Amino acid sequence: MNVQKLNLTNSVKEFEYAKSLIPGGVLGIRRPYNFVEGEYPIYFDSGKGGRVTDIDGNEYIDYLCAYGPMIIGNREEEIDNAVIEQIREKGFCFSLTQRYQNQLAEKFREIIPCAEMSLFVCTGSDATSTAIRLARSYTGKTKIIRCGYHGWHDWCCEVKGGIPKKLYEDVYEFHYNDLEGLKVLLKEHGNDTAAVIITPFGHPLAEEMQEPQPGFLEGVKEITHKYNAVCIFDEIRSGFRISMGGAQQYYGVIPDLAVFGKAMANGYAIGAVTGKAEIMKRGESDVFISSTFFPNSLSYVAALKTIEMLERDKVLEAIWQKGNYFNNKVKGLLDKHKVGARITGIAPMMFITFDKDQAKQYKAKRTDFYTQIIRRNVFLQPFHHGYICYRHTQEDIDYTIKAIEEALFFLEEKYQ
Numbered sequence: 435m436n437v438q439k440l441n442l443t444n445s446v447k448e449f450e451y452a453k454s455l456i457p458g459g460v461l462g463i464r465r466p467y468n469f470v471e472g473e474y475p476i477y478f479d480s481g482k483g484g485r486v487t488d489i490d491g492n493e494y495i496d497y498l499c500a501y502g503p504m505i506i507g508n509r510e511e512e513i514d515n516a517v518i519e520q521i522r523e524k525g526f527c528f529s530l531t532q533r534y535q536n537q538l539a540e541k542f543r544e545i546i547p548c549a550e551m552s553l554f555v556c557t558g559s560d561a562t563s564t565a566i567r568l569a570r571s572y573t574g575k576t577k578i579i580r581c582g583y584h585g586w587h588d589w590c591c592e593v594k595g596g597i598p599k600k601l602y603e604d605v606y607e608f609h610y611n612d613l614e615g616l617k618v619l620l621k622e623h624g625n626d627t628a629a630v631i632i633t634p635f636g637h638p639l640a641e642e643m644q645e646p647q648p649g650f651l652e653g654v655k656e657i658t659h660k661y662n663a664v665c666i667f668d669e670i671r672s673g674f675r676i677s678m679g680g681a682q683q684y685y686g687v688i689p690d691l692a693v694f695g696k697a698m699a700n701g702y703a704i705g706a707v708t709g710k711a712e713i714m715k716r717g718e719s720d721v722f723i724s725s726t727f728f729p730n731s732l733s734y735v736a737a738l739k740t741i742e743m744l745e746r747d748k749v750l751e752a753i754w755q756k757g758n759y760f761n762n763k764v765k766g767l768l769d770k771h772k773v774g775a776r777i778t779g780i781a782p783m784m785f786i787t788f789d790k791d792q793a794k795q796y797k798a799k800r801t802d803f804y805t806q807i808i809r810r811n812v813f814l815q816p817f818h819h820g821y822i823c824y825r826h827t828q829e830d831i832d833y834t835i836k837a838i839e840e841a842l843f844f845l846e847e848k849y850q
């Protein structure tokens with residue numbers, strides 16, 4: 435059940451042009467090799483709700499959601515109008531701070547279990563790096579133990595080009611759900627360890643997603659404290675998605691510090707560090723946290739409005755319902771068609787991956803599967819999990835399930 439390749443003429447032309455202007459044409463994870471080259475568009479033109487349109491006029495149901503920020507949907511009028519009003523009526527970039535950060539910090543204290551004090555930055559990487567600096571200052575120690583992706587800054591960047599070794603040599607890594615691995619690291623480095631930072635929900639790069647095994651997060655916190663280190667949850671993806679209070683609320687384990695970003699402002703650039711006052715207070719004088727754009731108000735206004743809507747419209751409940759429906763249906767299809775694929779994750783964030791085989795046929799299957807999916811105008815990433823947003827409709831989800839079934843028929847015919 436093959437279907438025609440999409441017309442991507444404008445995307446390809448624009449990308450060729452871009453390569454002479456911008457290193458790699460486009461940056462990082464948005465480069466074509468992170469999708470199926472030649473099959474996926476490279477440039478989007480617009481979006482509305484859960485749909486996006488590329489520069490060749492192809493429309494897609496978008497399950498990548500801008501890699502996470504689009505929790506409600508694109509062009510969300512209430513949020514955009516609040517931002518536009520701010521621009522028109524007051525302005526947003528001043529020599530001194532406007533008042534919205536107090537409101538946001540108050541809101542954090544109300545809804546996020548660990549939040550005693552908060553501070554706001556521009557990106558997720560800003561937030562994780564700030565939390566690390568606070569923890570190092572608070573403990574007077576240097577080493578960091580990490581689990582998960584925490585951004586592109588020197589201490590945690592996955593690709594080491596251009597980074598002096600001394601800037602990351604005090605950072606050690608363990609695998610999600612591997613409490614023993616963490617214990618071994620702490621036994622060796624615990625006395626010098628300032629913090630253990632972990633994504634409370636497991637979403638390793640291009641791998642199956644994992645929920646915490648019973649006792650895992652509790653164990654991480656306990657052993658981190660045993661060595662007088664700071665327990666940091668990186669909630670950049672799980673925050674304002676798994677529950678209003680984050681994964682810490684959902685799983686009932688409260689860290690010392692937590693960082694948020696992505697979904698908290700429905701696409702506007704903001705990151706947050708929150709947690710125990712005695713640690714956060716290191717930011718009063720010992721730790722320098724400042725950027726020209728940190729106090730700009732538009733993202734605060736967007737975050738306040740987004741959070742208001744998430745609460746008022748019970749957005750996360752709706753996402754859980756849709757996502758559970760989607761995941762159950764897809765699981766049923768994958769059980770039936772047996773092409774060596776599986777769906778992992780939880781309702782708001784899920785991933786269809788292919789089981790590795792010795793002959794490495796899984797790679798070809800993955801390419802074929804995602805090719806068939808994108809040709810049917812469903813935008814899912816082969817190497818990164820997807821998200822459900824509030825504006826995905828029942829019709830979108832049912833259409834997607836049908837597209838997945840057709841792609842599975844294609845694989846069955848080709849590989850069996």
Ligand SMILES: Cc1ncc(COP(=O)(O)O)c(C=O)c1O
Binds near residue numbers: 557583585633670
């Ligand atoms: C868990 C996690 N932490 C940190 C980051 C870094 O955030 P940003 O890309 O906004 O710098 C990301 C980004 O994907 C992330 O997923």
